[in-house]
Amino acid sequence: MCNLMLHDITNPPLAARFFAYTYLAGYEVISENNPAAKSMYNIFNQYPKIDKPDSIKNFDYKLASLFAMLEVAGKMQPSGKLLDSNKYNLRQVCLSKGIPAEVIDASNRYGAYVGNEILKYARADGYRNISDYPRYTPKQDEGCWYPTPPAFFSAVEPYFNKIRPFILDSISRFKPLLPTAFNKNKGTAFYNLMNDVYKTGNTLTGEQRRIASFWDCNPFAVQEDGHLQIGIKKISPGAHWLLITGNACKRENISYEKSVFIHTVVAATLMDAFICCWDEKYRSNRIRPETAIRKYIDHGWTPLLQTPPFPEYLSGHSVISAASAEILKNFFGNNFSFTDSSELRFGIPPRHFQSFNQAALEAGVSRFYGGIHFMDAVDEGLGQGGKVGGFVIEKIKDNAALTIR
Numbered sequence: 001m002c003n004l005m006l007h008d009i010t011n012p013p014l015a016a017r018f019f020a021y022t023y024l025a026g027y028e029v030i031s032e033n034n035p036a037a038k039s040m041y042n043i044f045n046q047y048p049k050i051d052k053p054d055s056i057k058n059f060d061y062k063l064a065s066l067f068a069m070l071e072v073a074g075k076m077q078p079s080g081k082l083l084d085s086n087k088y089n090l091r092q093v094c095l096s097k098g099i100p101a102e103v104i105d106a107s108n109r110y111g112a113y114v115g116n117e118i119l120k121y122a123r124a125d126g127y128r129n130i131s132d133y134p135r136y137t138p139k140q141d142e143g144c145w146y147p148t149p150p151a152f153f154s155a156v157e158p159y160f161n162k163i164r165p166f167i168l169d170s171i172s173r174f175k176p177l178l179p180t181a182f183n184k185n186k187g188t189a190f191y192n193l194m195n196d197v198y199k200t201g202n203t204l205t206g207e208q209r210r211i212a213s214f215w216d217c218n219p220f221a222v223q224e225d226g227h228l229q230i231g232i233k234k235i236s237p238g239a240h241w242l243l244i245t246g247n248a249c250k251r252e253n254i255s256y257e258k259s260v261f262i263h264t265v266v267a268a269t270l271m272d273a274f275i276c277c278w279d280e281k282y283r284s285n286r287i288r289p290e291t292a293i294r295k296y297i298d299h300g301w302t303p304l305l306q307t308p309p310f311p312e313y314l315s316g317h318s319v320i321s322a323a324s325a326e327i328l329k330n331f332f333g334n335n336f337s338f339t340d341s342s343e344l345r346f347g348i349p350p351r352h353f354q355s356f357n358q359a360a361l362e363a364g365v366s367r368f369y370g371g372i373h374f375m376d377a378v379d380e381g382l383g384q385g386g387k388v389g390g391f392v393i394e395k396i397k398d399n400a401a402l403t404i405r
Contacts, residue, residue: 001073002243006233008078009220011156012316013274015236017127018076020166020271023264025068025118029111030257031401033061037257038400044166044268046124050117059106060099062256066090067111072118125164133159136282143182143292144285145311153309161279166268167392171279174387176380179284179313184296191296193374197289198297201304201371208369212304214348215240215317215366221306234346237317237363238270241324243342244359248332261401265392266327273323273388277316277381286313289371303371315373318364318381319388325356326389332356360385 001022005015024040031039032052041049070087074080087108094104136158138146147153161171168174183190204212217237235243245266249259290307294300308316329336334355341350353359364382367373396402 001077002235002239004073004077004079004082005219005236005239007082009233010077010236011219012217012236012238012320013157013160013271013278015219016238016267016270016274016320017122017125017163018073019238019242020264020267021076021118021122022069022073023260023267024121025072025111025115026065026260027264027401028118029061029065029068029114030260032114034257036400036403037261040264043395043399045164045169046121048117048121050114053110053113056106056110056113058103059110060103061107061110063090063094063099063104063107064110064114065260067108068115068118069111071112071115072122075115075119076122127163130157130159130162133162139285142184143287145287146291147309148288148290148307150306155282156308156310157278158282158310161275161282163275165272165275167395168272168276168388171272171276173391174276174384176280176314176384179286179380180374180376182287184292193376194289194292194297197303197368197371197374198293198301200369201301204304204369209304210349210351211362211366212370214343214351215363216305216370217317218306218308235342237320238267238274240342241270241320242266244324244338244340244356245328247340248328248336248338251338252332258401261399262327262331265396266324269323269327269389269392270320272392273320273385274316276384276388277314277319278310280314280384281311281316284313285311286374286377288312289374305367305370305372307372312373313377313380314384315364315367315377315381317367318360318373318378319385321360321363322382322385323389323392324385325360326386327392328356330393 001018010018028039028050031037040047070083074083091104095101136155138155165171180189180193185191216234217240218234219236221232242263245263249262288307290303336356337354339350339352340359344350360382364378368375368378
C-alpha cells in the first residue's frame with residue numbers, strides 16, 4: 001500500500017482512510033472466526049453487523065483476512081489494480097507450502113466477500129460526496145493561509161471534516177484552544193512566535209536538521225533545478241506510524257490476529273485524528289510561517305522543509321503522532337524503546353527512541369525545526385492527539401481482542 005501511495009501521491013488524510021478500511025477488513029474476518037476477537041460492531045460508528053457466509057467452507061481465516069485486505073486496498077486506491085500481482089503471489093506461496101488449492105480459493109472468496117462489505121461501509125462515510133462541495137478558494141485576508149512556493153499547490157482536503165469518524169462521537173469533542181491571534185507588529189505574541197521560527201531556522205544545529213528531515217514525510221515535495229521542477233516523494237506520516245506499529249508487533253512476536261487488531265486500532269485512530277486536525281485547520285485558517293516571515297521579517301527567507309499545502313494550525317504531525325503513541329503505549333507499555341528505520345528507504349538513517357511518547361514529541365517539534373509550524377500549533381496539536389488516543393482506548397478497552405496473545 002505504501003508503494004501504491006508513493007505512485008499515486010496520496011495525501012496524508014486520504015492515506016489514513018485507505019489504511020483504516022483495509023486493516024478493518026482483515027480484522028473483521030478474524031473477529032468472525034476467533035472467539036478471542038470481538039467485532040467492531042457497536043464500537044465503530046454505524047458499523048454494520050456482517051454475517052459470516054454459510055456458503056463458503058474449508059477456508060483458512062488468516063489467509064482469508066489477507067485476501068480481504070488486498071480486496072479493499074485494491075478497490076480503494078487509485079492504482080489498486082497493481083495489487084493483483086500480490087494476490088497471485090500470495091496464492092503461489094500458499095501452493096508451495098502445501099496448502100490445497102481449494103482452501104486458497106475458498107479463503108479468497110471469503111476475503112472478497114468481507115472486503116466488499118467493508119467497501120460498502122466505506123462508501124457511506126461521506127468522502128465520495130466531497131466532490132459536490134465548491135472548490136476551495138483561499139482567503140486573501142491578512143493572517144490567513146495562502147498557497148506557498150515553489151509549486152503553490154491548492155488546498156488539500158478542505159472538507160475532510162465532513163467524513164464520518166470511526167470512533168469519536170463528535171469531532172468537536174477535543175476542539176483545541178484558539179490559535180494565537182495574528183498580529184504583524186513587533187512585541188506581540190504572534191510576532192514573537194513568527195520570530196522564534198525565523199531565528200531557529202537560521203541557527204539550526206545538525207541534530208535539529210536530522211530530526212526535521214527524519215519526520216518530513218511529505219508525499220510530494222517539489223525541488224527546483226534550474227528551469228526544472230523535480231518531484232520528491234516520501235511516505236505519509238500515518239504510514240510512518242504504521243511502520244512503527246508493525247516493527248513493534250514483530251519485535252514482540254505478537255500473534256497474527258492481535259497484530260491485525262493493533263494495526264486496525266492505530267489506523268482508525270489516525271483517521272479520526274486527521275479529521276479533528278483538519279477540522280481546526282480550515283476553521284482557524286492560519287497563515288504559514290513561510291508566508292508570514294517573508295512578508296513581515298525577511299523577504300528572502302525559506303524554511304528547511306517544504307511547506308505543505310494546507311493551513312498551519314494545528315500541526316498534523318503533532319496530532320497524529322501523539323494519538324498513535326497513546327495507542328501503542330497501551331499495547332506495549334510506556335517505556336518501550338525501539339529503533340525506527342521507517343525512512344531508511346529514502347536514505348535517512350534510523351533513530352532510536354526510549355518510548356513512543358518521546359518519538360511523538362520529536363515528531364511534533366520537527367515541524368518547528370523545519371520552519372513550517374509555529375510552536376503553539378505543535379503544543380496544542382500534541383494535546384489534541386493525546387486526547388483522541390485516550391478516547392479510543394476507553395472505547396475499545398472491553399474488546400475481547402485485547403486478550404489475544
